[in-house]
Amino acid sequence: MTLILDYEAGNLASVRRACAHVGLQAEYCADPDQLRQAERIIFPGVGAAGSAMRSLKQRGLDEALREVIQSGTPVLGICLGMQVSLTHSEENDTPTLNVIPGQVRRFAFDRKGLKIPHMGWNEVRVLQAHPVLAGIEPGDEFYFVHSYFPQPASRDAVLAVTDYEDEFACAVGKDNYIGTQFHPEKSAQVGLRLLANFAAWDGQC
Amino acid sequence: MLSKRVIACLDVRDGKLAKSVKFVDTKDIGDPVAKAREYYEDGLDELVFYDITASSDKRNIMLDVVEAVADEVFIPLSVGGGVRSVADATDLRLAGAEKINVNSAAVARPELIDECAEAIGNQNVVLSMDIQRVEVNSEQPSGYEIVINGGRTATGKDALAWAIEGERRGAGELVINSIDADGTKDGYEIALTAMIAEAVRVPIIASGGAGVPEHLHEALTQGGADAALVASMVHYGDYKVSELKQYLHDEGLKIRIC
Numbered sequence: 001m002t003l004i005l006d007y008e009a010g011n012l013a014s015v016r017r018a019c020a021h022v023g024l025q026a027e028y029c030a031d032p033d034q035l036r037q038a039e040r041i042i043f044p045g046v047g048a049a050g051s052a053m054r055s056l057k058q059r060g061l062d063e064a065l066r067e068v069i070q071s072g073t074p075v076l077g078i079c080l081g082m083q084v085s086l087t088h089s090e091e092n093d094t095p096t097l098n099v100i101p102g103q104v105r106r107f108a109f110d111r112k113g114l115k116i117p118h119m120g121w122n123e124v125r126v127l128q129a130h131p132v133l134a135g136i137e138p139g140d141e142f143y144f145v146h147s148y149f150p151q152p153a154s155r156d157a158v159l160a161v162t163d164y165e166d167e168f169a170c171a172v173g174k175d176n177y178i179g180t181q182f183h184p185e186k187s188a189q190v191g192l193r194l195l196a197n198f199a200a201w202d203g204q205c
Numbered sequence: 206m207l208s209k210r211v212i213a214c215l216d217v218r219d220g221k222l223a224k225s226v227k228f229v230d231t232k233d234i235g236d237p238v239a240k241a242r243e244y245y246e247d248g249l250d251e252l253v254f255y256d257i258t259a260s261s262d263k264r265n266i267m268l269d270v271v272e273a274v275a276d277e278v279f280i281p282l283s284v285g286g287g288v289r290s291v292a293d294a295t296d297l298r299l300a301g302a303e304k305i306n307v308n309s310a311a312v313a314r315p316e317l318i319d320e321c322a323e324a325i326g327n328q329n330v331v332l333s334m335d336i337q338r339v340e341v342n343s344e345q346p347s348g349y350e351i352v353i354n355g356g357r358t359a360t361g362k363d364a365l366a367w368a369i370e371g372e373r374r375g376a377g378e379l380v381i382n383s384i385d386a387d388g389t390k391d392g393y394e395i396a397l398t399a400m401i402a403e404a405v406r407v408p409i410i411a412s413g414g415a416g417v418p419e420h421l422h423e424a425l426t427q428g429g430a431d432a433a434l435v436a437s438m439v440h441y442g443d444y445k446v447s448e449l450k451q452y453l454h455d456e457g458l459k460i461r462i463c
Contacts, residue, residue, distance in 0.1 A: 013301055018279050047326075115408055117328050117377070120431070121208040121250055121461045141208060141461040143281060145328050163206055186281050186303065188245070189463065 002199070003029035003038040005065075005081070007046075007055045015044045015078065018185035022192050024199040032064035038073060040198070041065075043179075045080025049104065049148075050092025052084055062097060069099055074203040075177045076132070082172065082179025083150055091148050100172050100179070102152035107165050117147040118164045124171070124182065126160045130205060132178050132197045133159060133171060140190045142170075142182035149181060176203030208461045209425045210250040210432035211450055212410060213439055215240060217286075218257045220266040222440070235440075238273045244439065245278040247446040248463040252278060253306065253434065256286030257355065268300040275301025285333055289317070291324045298325060306380065308333040309353035312360055312367070315374060322375025331410075332376035336364045336397060337384050349397055356384040364397070365404060372405045379405065380434065382412040388437070390416025393424040402429030410434050418444065418452040425458055 002019070004012055006028040019026045019042070026042060029035055043065070046052065056062040069075055077085050084096040089104035096104070107116055121141040126133050149168040152158055159178065160171035170181040178198070184191035215237050216223045222235045241252055252274070256267045264287065271284055284297045285306025294305040305325065311317045311332060321330045335356055341348040349364035368379055381401055383394035393411045402409045408431035411424035421433040438444050447463075454460040 013299065014275065014279075014303070017276055017301070021277070021279070115406055115431070118207065119328060119377070119408060120210055122206065139462075186279060188248075188280050192279060 001038055002026040002040045002042065003035060005035070005041060005043045005061065006030050007052065007059060007061055012044050012046070015042060015185045018192060018195055019199070022196040022199060024195065030059055030061070032060040035061065035064045036068060038068065040074040040201075041068060041076070042198075043075060043077040043081035043085075045078055045083065047080070048091055049080065049084060049089040049094040049096065052080055053094050053096060056084070066097060066099070069177050072176050072203050074198065074201050076198045077177070077179030078185070079146060079181060079183060082181060083148060085172070085177065085179050086150050086152065089148065099177055100150070100152050100157050100174055101154065102150060102157065102172075104148050104150050106148050114165055117145055118149075119145045121187075122162050122164065122170075122182075124160050124162055126171075128159050130159050130171075130173060130178065131201050132173075132194060134197050135193050136160075136190060142180075142184065142187040142191060144170075144182045146181060150179075173205070175205065206459050207431075208250070208459045209430075209453065210410075211421065211446060211453070211460075212251040212253055212283075212432050212434045213244050213249050213446065214253040214255060214412070214434050214436045215440075216255045216257050216436070217267060217270055219263050220258075220270055223257060237270050238277075240440070241274045241278050244446050245280055248450055248461070249280060249446045250461060251281045251283065251432070253283040253285065254302075255306070256284070258287070268296060271297060271300040271302050283331055285331070288321075291320050294321050294325055294330075298329075304329045304331050304378070306331045306333040307376075308335065311371070312351060312353050312362060315370065318371055318374040318376050322377070327375045327377040330376050331378045331380060332368075332371035333380040333382065334364060334367060334371070335382050335384050336394075338394075338397075347400065349400075352384060356387075365400060368401045368405055372407050376407065378408045378410060380410045380412050381430075382434075383414060386414025387412075389414050390438070392416065392420040393428060393430075393433070395423055395428045398424055398428035398430050408432065418449050421449060422453055422456050422458070425453065 283304035284302040347365035411430035412434040
């Protein structure tokens with residue numbers, strides 16, 4: 001069973017719909033024991049880092065997530081769901097799950113002409129081949145909406161990058177965990193391709 | 206670098222597609238779900254549905270349309286028309302809309318913008334502004350005035366001041382819809398678009414008046430817009446979305462080409 005982590009009763013229908021479109025039937029889940037039984041997990045983002053971590057902790061989902069990631073279950077984090085996999089977020093000064101050592105930082109406000117949030121379509125450049133990123137060609141664009149971005153401590157965790165203020169990591173990963181800053185569920189055909197790749201991924205790189 | 210976006214706007218009345226010319230005498234031109242799918246497959250960047258259904262008892266039809274589209278169209282989907290409360294916004298979001306457009310109801314009660322931003326996030330709240338040209342005067346120093354109710358009612362509100370207030374209250378994006386240009390196919394109102402683009406930090410969507418691909422180019426360069434909204438020029442088959450995007454790309458703009 002594929003589970004979509006629904007930790008804040010958020011609007012996750014678009015993720016579920018896009019999964020269904022590529023043949024991946026996914027159920028919502030807010031229960032840590034159910035999460036431990038999952039075959040694969042999608043962890044979308046809703047709200048802000050501070051409230052997301054509070055909700056995860058209240059439900060015991062933070063521990064369950066660390067466990068399932070440790071045990072080799074394929075996990076895909078999307079946007080805020082990816083950001084909380086790092087060690088710390090500048091958003092609400094929040095300690096996060098520390099699956100991928102590193103920081104989540106805010107884009108600087110002060111540069112002329114730079115709009116926050118980074119919203120729209122932007123190019124994703126794959127730096128490290130990965131089964132979930134297979135088929136992404138140079139020039140392919142994905143849809144982004146965010147004001148914070150991940151900065152892994154190790155370059156090894158950076159799977160793909162995008163240019164905005166400067167180059168930033170738009171896909172991070174480690175073993176059976178992968179997270180994207182962009183929204184595959186809103187990224188047309190290339191996004192669906194990524195979700196189909198994830199549906200077929202065994203968690204090995 | 207972010208790409209400039211091409212957005213198609215579909216006016217929907219009683220669940221059917223309509224296109225207004227200068228906001229009066231709308232006429233039905235087809236099935237919104239089929240049209241949405243066609244544009245999506247042709248590389249559209251974002252889709253806006255505007256509900257112009259007059260009677261409130263038929264409002265739920267819109268939720269069905271949004272759901273049907275969200276099942277097969279995987280790009281950002283924005284919905285507006287008649288959003289009066291956080292509850293309206295939440296219903297549309299649950300049906301599959303990403304972004305919510307507020308317009309007349311926000312003019313009547315500006316706190317609606319703050320409330321929606323708090324509930325669904327700034328980035329999902331779009332302030333849609335219908336604007337007409339007026340003589341520069343003390344009440345409208347920008348020379349542009351906000352109008353509501355599909356362009357029928359003048360409000361006395363200065364357009365530039367309202368744009369700045371909208372951003373401050375939490376709108377994540379602004380639609381600059383010129384009702385003078387709407388339906389004319391003579392081009393977007395560039396001076397208005399540029400004036401607001403320079404005054405705010407949120408993305409600007411130029412709307413109203415596009416007739417040829419050059420108009421989009423103008424809005425995205427001189428107009429300072431981040432996105433150009435098209436309607437009749439694609440609805441009636443004069444241009445394909447992919448043709449417009451290829452033109453803008455060939456003119457040197459950063460555009461997503463599929």
